[in-house]
């Protein structure tokens with residue numbers, strides 16, 4: 001069984017994924033793949049500079065992630081160009097990693113921030129698991145983690161589905177408004193459910 005784990009920016013996807021991984025669950029994370037594909041020297045970096053401008057690069061030729069972020073979350077056309085470069089390559093690598101995991105575990109997790117925004121991943125997954133929290137918590141945690149302004153975080157949230165829509169589309173939901181210990185209790189409960197597919201009901 002393949003579980004697609006999703007959630008808005010700063011909702012706690014990586015934190016939950018790390019807790020599933022600690023329970024022995026194979027985890028594939030498309031944000032990790034995206035970072036690998038945009039590491040210094042990767043062909044995608046040159047493609048991004050070609051399409052979005054050389055000011056997207058640092059002096060050493062690596063991707064200036066903050067510059068790309070501020071450009072694409074203020075300009076939907078630039079965002080589509082960036083996604084056009086990265087999304088097919090990210091998807092191809094995610095598929096390769098899923099094949100590699102194969103049937104080595106009762107279930108595996110694929111972390112896809114844009115699971116419900118992009119139709120690409122729906123055919124690959126058996127269930128979706130939403131990590132959900134109040135928008136004010138998302139904003140506060142993202143600002144603390146990434147040194148972004150409230151406006152920057154809100155711009156990114158505006159490029160994502162609303163919390164309400166995600167909640168309507170998800171098969172399973174973990175609420176992550178509380179502590180990391182509370183998150184872990186919920187992760188363990190879903191882990192039990194996923195390793196016993198006969199109790200996965202809807």
Ligand SMILES: CC(C)(COP(=O)(O)OP(=O)(O)OC[C@H]1O[C@@H](n2cnc3c(N)ncnc32)[C@H](O)[C@@H]1O)[C@@H](O)C(=O)NCCC(=O)NCCS
Pocket residue numbers: 008009010030031034035038065066068069072079082083086087090112113114156159160
């Ligand atoms: C804009 C970039 C350079 C900013 O890099 P940065 O290191 O600051 O962020 P990171 O990649 O870790 O992403 C953090 C979060 O931003 C949000 N986000 C990223 N890309 C997008 C997008 N295209 N649309 C909406 N939200 C996005 C997601 O919640 C994601 O979890 C980077 O996010 C990027 O290359 N995005 C395009 C690839 C993409 O769409 N990735 C998302 C999943 S496939």
Ligand SMILES: Nc1ncnc2c1ncn2[C@@H]1O[C@H](COP(=O)(O)OP(=O)(O)OP(=O)(O)O)[C@@H](O)[C@H]1O
Pocket residue numbers: 007008009010011012013014015016031113141142145176177178179180181183
């Ligand atoms: N329950 C929690 N209690 C306290 N801090 C938390 C909790 N869950 C997550 N965090 C923290 O909030 C920040 C955002 O969490 P995390 O990186 O897991 O979110 P994410 O959904 O993967 O974000 P992104 O969309 O940016 O990739 C991190 O610094 C993380 O340690």
